[in-house]
Amino acid sequence: MPSSTRRPVYLAELSYPAVARLQAQQPIVLLPIGATEAHGPHLPLLTDVYLSDAWARRTQQALWQRGIESLIAPALPYAVTEYGADFSGTVSLDAETAERLYAAVLKGLLRTGFSSLCVLNSHLEPAHIAALRSAVARLQQEHAGCVAFPDQTEKRFARMLTDEYKRGNCHAGRYETALLLACQPQLVDEERRATLPENPADLVGAMRAGIADFASAGGPLAYFGSPAAATVQEGDAIYARLVEIALLSMSDTWPTRLRPEAS
Numbered sequence: 001m002p003s004s005t006r007r008p009v010y011l012a013e014l015s016y017p018a019v020a021r022l023q024a025q026q027p028i029v030l031l032p033i034g035a036t037e038a039h040g041p042h043l044p045l046l047t048d049v050y051l052s053d054a055w056a057r058r059t060q061q062a063l064w065q066r067g068i069e070s071l072i073a074p075a076l077p078y079a080v081t082e083y084g085a086d087f088s089g090t091v092s093l094d095a096e097t098a099e100r101l102y103a104a105v106l107k108g109l110l111r112t113g114f115s116s117l118c119v120l121n122s123h124l125e126p127a128h129i130a131a132l133r134s135a136v137a138r139l140q141q142e143h144a145g146c147v148a149f150p151d152q153t154e155k156r157f158a159r160m161l162t163d164e165y166k167r168g169n170c171h172a173g174r175y176e177t178a179l180l181l182a183c184q185p186q187l188v189d190e191e192r193r194a195t196l197p198e199n200p201a202d203l204v205g206a207m208r209a210g211i212a213d214f215a216s217a218g219g220p221l222a223y224f225g226s227p228a229a230a231t232v233q234e235g236d237a238i239y240a241r242l243v244e245i246a247l248l249s250m251s252d253t254w255p256t257r258l259r260p261e262a263s
């Protein structure tokens with residue numbers, strides 16, 4: 001990231017008068033969403049939350065470069081995480097609870113005076129994505145055009161990401177490990193990472209076949225792909241694409257605020 005970056009603005013750190021002042025500039029609220037879920041023996045349980053937080057910080061810098069104010073809402077660290085549920089520390093919500101939680105938080109942000117929300121999610125389990133999509137759709141019905149959801153599992157966005165991501169082996173492998181190295185390197189267990197062989201098991205294929213947990217899908221250590229191959233440089237390059245994806249989705253949602261060519 002360039003050295004001229006501004007300090008991130010978190011809703012959590014502002015007083016209510018400071019929020020009211022910022023609201024006069026119609027900021028975009030970035031809502032990071034992740035999970036509390038096993039991510040291999042080398043990454044922390046909150047990996048997806050750290051990934052979404054870093055995505056939000058970098059998106060905020062890109063919005064500032066376009067003269068647009070934003071703030072980062074407190075991240076949601078719980079999701080439907082059934083695939084990892086057998087591993088210590090993983091906390092899975094049922095789909096109905098997750099959908100209601102996301103819809104309620106989005107609604108609460110609108111009620112307190114924000115009008116433009118953007119969901120930045122890094123947990124890619126299909127049932128979780130479905131819950132999130134339906135929470136966003138529910139809100140859009142009542143308040144059209146209030147939420148952008150740059151869903152990286154959408155084909156047009158997925159094709160902008162790495163080969164490992166496109167193959168679907170993106171749980172705690174090279175893709176996610178690179179992203180965590182680029183934002184929270186101290187949380188990557190480097191000694192353990194160096195010992196992990198590539199796991200070529202086809203997670204997406206297993207999901208399609210109805211297999212519902214990491215071990216049965218061929219990931220007994222809760223990772224797929226090649227964590228040992230990840231680098232900080234690749235992580236930074238992936239974040240650049242993710243920021244592009246966020247800007248594309250926001251320019252679809254608010255074409256007069258973010259011109260498509262601006263991305």
Ligand SMILES: [Zn+2]
Pocket residue numbers: 039047048122123124171172176
């Ligand atoms: Zn993850």
